[in-house]
Amino acid sequence: MDPSKRRFLKRSVVLLGASGLVTSGSKEVGAFEPPDVPPWMKSPGAGFNEYGVPSKHESKVTRTLIRSQPGTTGSGAARTPLEALDGTLTPSGLHFERSHSGVPDIDPDKHRLLIHGMVKRPLIFTIDALLRYPMVSRIHFLECSGNSQFLYQPTPPSLTAGQTHGLVSCSEWTGVPLRLLLEEAGVDPGAPWILAEGADAAAMSRSVPMAKAMDDAMLALFQNGERLRPENGYPVRLFLPGWEGNMSVKWLRRLKVVPAPIMTKDETSRYTDLQADGRSLMFTYPMEVKSVITRPSHGMTLKGAGLYQISGIAWSGGGTISRVEVTSDGGRTWTAAPLSPLVLPRALTRFRLPWRWDGSASVLKSRATDDTGAVQPERDRFIADHGNNAIFHCNAIQAWGVAANGEVKHVYA
Ligand SMILES: Nc1nc2c(c(=O)[nH]1)N[C@H]1C(S)=C(S)[C@@H](COP(=O)(O)O)O[C@H]1N2
């Protein structure tokens, strides 16, 4: 081990001891430090829980509600606190939520899913029936195409990593491949589109190309091993890996095989991308390659020069993350950050890189590349190409400025 590292470790041990002293309150100095016996070892602990919840000391780790539509209940979004998490899976209770008209209270015994239109045999399924089909489990991110939209703003938003990028989460999804049900219904092989409709008050609906439906689309019933949470589509949702979250229709009640896209309100008035030249892109499905450093990030303060661990997430709807580079000098030099296994297609991928901060003003950025060769663009380049009329599909590089006093802030650099 190099001697500077050894010195650092020795010092951090002393620091840990010191922080123990700080929290010891009225207790005798050092009472919490081994070999002394802390109070929680002196009597038996709490009993068992029917359903576990996080430590009360983590109660500040919550979804953040911003930009909910005023005067409505349940129209808006709640974002995953990315800066407080590590690893690649999002706890179900912190998965982001985006709903257009609230979370319906659906009785799973009464819910039905209809498959009709250009099929030989229209079918109607109960949830119990769906649970008898062969299932697959896959780890995938889900991202709202409105994620990172604050980067379209002319000035850097004063928001945390979760507040800017927390409309992405990653779960293990388990459900029935949609292809099985379409084949059972005797789908017309030449039929190009499927309308998917949700059972919420918004009846949120999208047109789905047949090729995706027959490829990796699934009807998800389980999320991270348990049944879907109500806010994430209980009792059944459509899940389209890698595609804009809006397409993954929650509370799915109807799939109609149709000869042309339906042009629903959710794919005409919304979820189109107004470009700088005034034209609008429609049907922009795969989510582009993106990454963000979650630690250190906006709102954190580094406590002096020394060794830190940069940690972040990268993902791409186009495939698998092949490379993430990190800069601490605003982009003059880049270093490849090791990707933490497992690196899965269309899933959050964790990168980590040790960083020795010299105490001077620095700018941290990450740049992801996927296995199709797509590279995350600098914000300047992205705005030059797309303008800033749009709301959706912003995958520009995110920069965090570290000031000499250790404060980390969102910057454009
Ligand atoms: N029925 C229905 N499906 C829906 C929505 C909705 O409001 N109603 N919101 C969509 C949007 S915009 C997104 S980004 C994802 C969000 O999924 P989540 O809330 O599970 O994160 O669901 C999509 N499916």
Ligand SMILES: [Mo]
């Ligand atoms: Mo969305």
